[in-house]
Amino acid sequence: MTKLLASREALLVLAIAVLLAVISWRFPAFVAPSNLLNVFNDTSPLILLAIGQMIVILTKCIDLSVAANLALTGMVVSLINIVAPGLPVIFIVLIAIGFGTLLGMFNGILVWKLAIPPIVVTLGTMTIFRGIIFLLTEGKWVNSHEMSDSFKSVPRTDLLGLPILSWIAIATVILFTVVMTRTSLGRAFYAAGGNPHAATYAGINVGKTQFWAFTVSGAIAGLAGYLWVSRFAVAYVDVAGGFELTVVAACVIGGVSIMGGVGTVFGALLGALFLGIIANALPVVNISPFSQMAISGGAIIIAVILNAQANRTPGRIILKKAEHAT
Amino acid sequence: MSPSDTPVLSLAKVTKTFPGVRALSEVSIDLYPGKVTALVGENGAGKSTVVKTLTGIYQPDGGAILVDGAPVQFPAPQSAENAGVTAIHQETVLFDELSVAENIFLGHAPKGSFGLIDTRAMFTGAKEILDGLGANIDPNATLKELGTANKHLVAIARALSIDARVVIMDEPTAALSHAEIEELYELVDGLKAQGKAILFISHKFDEIFRIADNYTVFRDGQLIGDGAISDVNEAELVKMMVGRDVSQIFPERDRNLGADVLTVSGYDHPTEFANIGFTLRRGEILGFYGLVGAGRSEFMQALFGTTKPIAGSVRVDGAEATIRSPADAVSHGIVYVPEDRGQQGAIVDLPIFQNVTLPSLKQTSHKGFLKMAEEFKLAREYTERLDLRAASLDTNVGSLSGGNQQKVVIAKWLATNPKVIILDEPTKGIDIGSKAAVHEFMAELAGQGLAVIMVSSEIPEIVGMSDRVIVMREGRIAAELDRQDISPEILVGHAAGITEAHA
Numbered sequence: 001m002t003k004l005l006a007s008r009e010a011l012l013v014l015a016i017a018v019l020l021a022v023i024s025w026r027f028p029a030f031v032a033p034s035n036l037l038n039v040f041n042d043t044s045p046l047i048l049l050a051i052g053q054m055i056v057i058l059t060k061c062i063d064l065s066v067a068a069n070l071a072l073t074g075m076v077v078s079l080i081n082i083v084a085p086g087l088p089v090i091f092i093v094l095i096a097i098g099f100g101t102l103l104g105m106f107n108g109i110l111v112w113k114l115a116i117p118p119i120v121v122t123l124g125t126m127t128i129f130r131g132i133i134f135l136l137t138e139g140k141w142v143n144s145h146e147m148s149d150s151f152k153s154v155p156r157t158d159l160l161g162l163p164i165l166s167w168i169a170i171a172t173v174i175l176f177t178v179v180m181t182r183t184s185l186g187r188a189f190y191a192a193g194g195n196p197h198a199a200t201y202a203g204i205n206v207g208k209t210q211f212w213a214f215t216v217s218g219a220i221a222g223l224a225g226y227l228w229v230s231r232f233a234v235a236y237v238d239v240a241g242g243f244e245l246t247v248v249a250a251c252v253i254g255g256v257s258i259m260g261g262v263g264t265v266f267g268a269l270l271g272a273l274f275l276g277i278i279a280n281a282l283p284v285v286n287i288s289p290f291s292q293m294a295i296s297g298g299a300i301i302i303a304v305i306l307n308a309q310a311n312r313t314p315g316r317i318i319l320k321k322a323e324h325a326t
Numbered sequence: 327m328s329p330s331d332t333p334v335l336s337l338a339k340v341t342k343t344f345p346g347v348r349a350l351s352e353v354s355i356d357l358y359p360g361k362v363t364a365l366v367g368e369n370g371a372g373k374s375t376v377v378k379t380l381t382g383i384y385q386p387d388g389g390a391i392l393v394d395g396a397p398v399q400f401p402a403p404q405s406a407e408n409a410g411v412t413a414i415h416q417e418t419v420l421f422d423e424l425s426v427a428e429n430i431f432l433g434h435a436p437k438g439s440f441g442l443i444d445t446r447a448m449f450t451g452a453k454e455i456l457d458g459l460g461a462n463i464d465p466n467a468t469l470k471e472l473g474t475a476n477k478h479l480v481a482i483a484r485a486l487s488i489d490a491r492v493v494i495m496d497e498p499t500a501a502l503s504h505a506e507i508e509e510l511y512e513l514v515d516g517l518k519a520q521g522k523a524i525l526f527i528s529h530k531f532d533e534i535f536r537i538a539d540n541y542t543v544f545r546d547g548q549l550i551g552d553g554a555i556s557d558v559n560e561a562e563l564v565k566m567m568v569g570r571d572v573s574q575i576f577p578e579r580d581r582n583l584g585a586d587v588l589t590v591s592g593y594d595h596p597t598e599f600a601n602i603g604f605t606l607r608r609g610e611i612l613g614f615y616g617l618v619g620a621g622r623s624e625f626m627q628a629l630f631g632t633t634k635p636i637a638g639s640v641r642v643d644g645a646e647a648t649i650r651s652p653a654d655a656v657s658h659g660i661v662y663v664p665e666d667r668g669q670q671g672a673i674v675d676l677p678i679f680q681n682v683t684l685p686s687l688k689q690t691s692h693k694g695f696l697k698m699a700e701e702f703k704l705a706r707e708y709t710e711r712l713d714l715r716a717a718s719l720d721t722n723v724g725s726l727s728g729g730n731q732q733k734v735v736i737a738k739w740l741a742t743n744p745k746v747i748i749l750d751e752p753t754k755g756i757d758i759g760s761k762a763a764v765h766e767f768m769a770e771l772a773g774q775g776l777a778v779i780m781v782s783s784e785i786p787e788i789v790g791m792s793d794r795v796i797v798m799r800e801g802r803i804a805a806e807l808d809r810q811d812i813s814p815e816i817l818v819g820h821a822a823g824i825t826e827a828h829a
Binding site for chain 2: 182183184185187190191194195197198199200201202203204205257261262
């Protein structure tokens with residue numbers, strides 16, 4: 001299976017390469033390094049959210065509230081910025097992460113302590129979070145001129161040739177690669193989703209592990225919330241509307257099994273990049289947004305077929321065993 | 327009983343091949359009306375393939391299926407049903423959320439006007455069949471409200487609802503308690519009297535000799551022998567099955583009982599068990615016997631911390647131990663190997679070494695960060711001890727054979743360096759050869775000073791392996807027996823609560 005997974009990720013790298021090759025044939029400027037860096041930067045929020053979502057899906061759950069969390073946290077920090085324009089941005093970032101974490105914990109508590117199915121919990125909180133934005137603002141927008149300059153500038157500031165937004169995505173990928181492969185908590189995420197019974201017997205509290213997955217997802221969504229509103233310099237009720245499904249799609253394309261227990265940070269990164277490239281490239285090569293949706297949809301189905309193929313192997317192995325018995 | 331010389335259903339030299347393996351090789355079986363034919367064989371002998379071939383799930387590659395002597399084909403399960411062949415599967419394939427009557431008639435419900443389901447006819451029909459079985463079950467009840475035994479009766483009623491001529495029973499007693507098994511026997515006798523042909527698949531010899539008229543033995547997909555059950559004895563059947571002489575031998579071992587390691591006292595649960603207390607010594611195998619539903623597994627789960635008792639205390643090595651979660655139990659040196667090792671034991675999408683170290687991550691990590699080298703070392707040590715064969719410890723457990731997966735699960739628990747190991751039904755559903763290996767292994771563990779608690783419903787295993795036996799009945803300890811006092815009759819007597827009448 002490890003081999004298969006590795007090859008599936010290799011396959012995705014290949015698919016991305018082919019995609020880029022096709023695009024460069026129609027529009028060579030797209031693959032210029034500077035443009036690719038732009039695409040990466042543009043995809044960074046998706047990469048962040050996909051990593052959080054991957055961890056949640058690993059534990060056999062799903063977090064549909066990520067985009068609403070992003071919007072609510074973005075609005076909260078925007079309002080704080082209006083009230084206290086002098087507050088250093090580092091505090092804004094910490095508040096965003098902290099607030100997102102609380103929203104994630106709220107999801108996690110409902111899943112863990114009340115054992116409500118995650119899809120129902122996050123469908124509910126998704127609506128609640130957006131509703132709270134409306135209550136806070138009565139539907140009004142927070143516009144660019146209301147935000148302080150330092151608030152808006154951080155994600156765009158260049159550091160060693162890359163915007164800070166890109167650096168945050170890179171740091172998050174590295175951080176969670178380490179967490180998922182090198183810590184007990186990371187192992188617990190895989191175990192809890194791979195076989196909850198076995199995990200329980202091994203002394204892992206499955207509900208608590210799911211709680212931590214939602215907490216991580218919430219923290220990342222909160223951070224992404226600040227980055228999003230400051231980058232686009234606007235906050236309103238429908239920020240990132242429907243984006244949670246793009247995030248889930250990135251995970252599925254990246255080889256994360258919707259049944260839990262299978263997935264890597266690298267896979268989520270590739271899945272997000274794949275969608276990011278499609279979203280950025282198709283408009284420049286004059287393909288309509290509708291074809292873009294069809295292409296993304298096709299990619300999801302192909303990814304799911306590949307997953308199903310990988311899951312079919314155990315059947316063959318039983319027969320091999322029978323072969324030895326004969 | 328004279329027309330019983332033409333078989334109602336036969337397999338004639340049937341072959342079935344899967345990529346890489348020949349599951350059935352020119353096998354023949356004849357089923358006669360009013361007769362029970364026992365199909366006997368080790369795991370992997372091809373019994374399930376026969377069931378699937380007879381019920382239209384698999385198509386034979388060679389040979390023929392004959393109904394009343396005429397060759398037929400069952401391209402789909404529906405066509406087997408139409409020919410009057412029905413099977414009661416090992417795991418009952420029923421629907422919890424549907425009513426009893428809907429379960430019985432699913433797929434062939436009586437139709438009324440406009441092709442809609444005639445609910446009333448369905449309920450009267452269900453009632454008739456259930457009454458015929460002597461089962462007092464309300465056809466309106468939702469299936470999930472019923473107990474295991476009653477669910478089984480519904481499965482049987484479903485089989486009979488299609489006016490079956492041939493009934494296939496695939497290990498029907500696996501989930502039943504003693505009294506329920508006796509009722510099943512009566513039922514089978516009833517079906518025989520109605521002239522139905524029955525194919526009975528079982529691991530248990532007492533069952534086979536109790537109800538079968540004929541036997542057929544398979545080994546490795548081949549027909550080894552058949553004939554009338556009155557012409558063979560148990561030893562001959564076993565010999566045909568395994569191809570060698572195996573009297574059920576339990577490993578000899580020196581009984582060096584050490585100091586007390588586990589003391590349980592006054593364990594109470596509001597609904598499942600009361601006043602459970604015992605002491606376990608190093609190197610001891612303590613058997614837990616009882617009928618299904620006597621509360622043995624429920625107690626073990628409480629001891630392991632997956633459910634909470636309302637009262638009671640545990641001492642490990644003389645020190646008070648508080649066990650509120652499996653993690654607590656593991657850290658006190660108590661581990662639990664569940665009954666369904668395949669389902670509940672291994673995480674198939676993780677590599678071998680990660681499975682082995684899962685309960686021991688505290689040992690192999692430092693401040694929450696895992697040390698791969700330590701993990702591999704631990705995993706290598708214990709998988710080598712169990713002689714696990716795999717290309718690399720990086721291999722995912724899902725790609726291993728069933729036997730090797732079990733070794734991974736056991737290695738996982740040994741790696742925690744436990745003091746007490748609880749084995750829940752360690753040999754349930756496995757063949758005789760593998761059973762002996764498991765028993766050997768248990769003896770070895772006890773020999774190394776581990777205390778073993780063995781929950782088992784198989785009397786020979788309890789008698790053959792235990793140093794001491796606790797018999798549970800209705801959530802309480804009915805008897806505690808020392809090695810010399812253990813006999814099948816006494817065990818069953820205590821478990822069923824008929825000791826006085828027996829004596």
